[in-house]
Amino acid sequence: QHSLVKCSAFVEPSLAKAEGDAGFQFERHGYFVVDAKAVGADRHVFNRAAGMRDSWAK
Numbered sequence: 001q002h003s004l005v006k007c008s009a010f011v012e013p014s015l016a017k018a019e020g021d022a023g024f025q026f027e028r029h030g031y032f033v034v035d036a037k038a039v040g041a042d043r044h045v046f047n048r049a050a051g052m053r054d055s056w057a058k
Contacts, residue, residue: 018044028052 015024018034025031030051038045 015044023049 018024020036021033023031023033024046026046029048031049032046033049035045035047
C-alpha cells in the first residue's frame with residue numbers, strides 16, 4: 001500500500017503565493033510543506049511533514 005492521497009480543498013487565498021519549501025500547519029491535520037516540483041499555475045501540492053498527535057481516544 002502506498003501513502004499517496006489525493007484530495008482537493010479550499011484554503012486561505014494567501015497560500016496561492018506559497019513558494020519553495022514553505023511550511024504551513026493545517027488545523028488538526030499536521031504540518032505540510034510546498035512541493036516545489038509539483039506546483040502548477042492552477043494548483044499547489046502540499047506534502048505532510050509531520051502529523052498531529054491524536055489524544056482524543058485517551
